[in-house]
Amino acid sequence: MKLESLKSETKFTDNRIIVKGTGSYTIQSVTLNVHDAWKSKSVKVLNLYYNNRPEADFSELKKNRSLWKCAKICHLTFNQTELKVEFPVPITACNFMIQLDSFYENLQALSLELFLCPRCSRPVTDKHGICGNCHENAYQCKQCRIINYENLDSFLCNKCGYSKYGRFEFNFMAKPGFIFDSMKNDEDMKRGLAAIESESENAYRRYQQLLGFKKPFLNTRWGPRASHVR
Template identity: 35%
Template sequence: MQSLFAIKNAAKAESDQMQCQILAGIFFKQIGRDMILKFVRTFLLEAFQPQIRWSMHTLVHNLFKNASSQNQIDLYEILMSLWPDAMNVYGAKSAQYCDLVGYFNLKLADDSYHHDYITKLIDSFHTQNRLLQNHPNSLIYESVGELDGLYLESEPCFICNNVEQPTQTLKLNALKVDARFTTSQQIYKLAATYSVQKILFKLSEVRKTKMIQTITVYFTNRQSHSIVDLKMNAKLWSKAKQVRVEPGQSELKVELQLPIVCSSLMFEYVDFYERDSDKSAEAAVLQCPRCSASVPAHPGVCNTCGENVFQCHKCRAIN
């Protein structure tokens, strides 16, 4: 009875292996090299969440195991084409990528074609080590000992400073204690200091003939200033990001590369889409009911006598 189960399990495992090999063959046949390169770069190197990178690591590993010899070489060459970016751009996020490169090198050790790749790997390490050794702040970092971050740099690193912490989605009304508005700005003073990673806008067309085209997000962590001072003094604000809104877009997600620490937020609506009906209305010419002069519909005030042109010529009731 036990031998029968063993035979069935072995047959099932062999069948699963064959199906995986067929699926891997279809994958490499149907998807081009450029698409695979973009797919690997996006989810193995650019993804901020380590869970996504490890899932991609598992997928690439299984594709390699079940691929033919030629497809294994193609996949290895695709990964090696990303090596300069992995070393120079992605930093700590390339851990899963480097693990795959090491595994591929071990499995393809009998082939001489990848000798050039190994030489390039060693040259890249030498180049990066020289850059670190010749960095202007390298002596200071060595003298102060171990630190949790690189605090002497003038520009933040978007890889090392992106600490993966759990976030919570909150409505702005639950955070604000005061608000001020101008013709193109919304200013909110928050109840405390918050670390903001993402902002979600929900847009509705209050004026159908004019829609928002560009939104700029500003922030400040100066708690000592009142909201009136923040409204009047533009120097207190720092620009976080500027995003473009597509025509008819109802939701807009603003994702920041690094979290901003702020106690106040300001949203500035810079540019607008103007529809043809709005332009034709502004280009229309009306007649002044008092002096009969020609007056443009926008702003609709006669330059001669100052009369409002949007009124009935008989009863003078303003429409």
């Protein structure tokens, strides 16, 4: 499965991809492919984290590191574009976090690397990043145009996850799982009850839809004489 087919929502930081899954999955392996990789900077250490808390919200997932369990720490070679991580004991997870922990830097290639305007692709030499041709700010993300003022040289865009150093594709060998973490306190219980209430409403709504589909069949006469039926 591609990562896109497992996720319900994704958030990004300068160096993290946080994925909230559509449900719980039992994961056997994870494969990374880097497309259009640049030679100037590449991932040195990649950490994989997970948890199995379907009720967790993104503010918790981003800030509370204690929610995460480390699945694997991967050391990559310079400009490595393929990586497969297999788990001898499959992990069960609702949420997944990919952390790009440290990087290789080719100083010679970085010194020759042109700072290009994301709008007109002209080289930008202004120290504030303003393009002399179209006057756009060259520090903005090429894909979503946001500017990360806290880290102008971030590896990932903290809004859309775009990276000028390569396009990252993750694939999972996984199947739906049905095991969840146990409740440990009153807050867990409240979130669990809220999830039950929500799923009960969804089930009732689906039941009503099915009843609506059933009525036309019951009102239709099937057989040789039902010439009006096509």
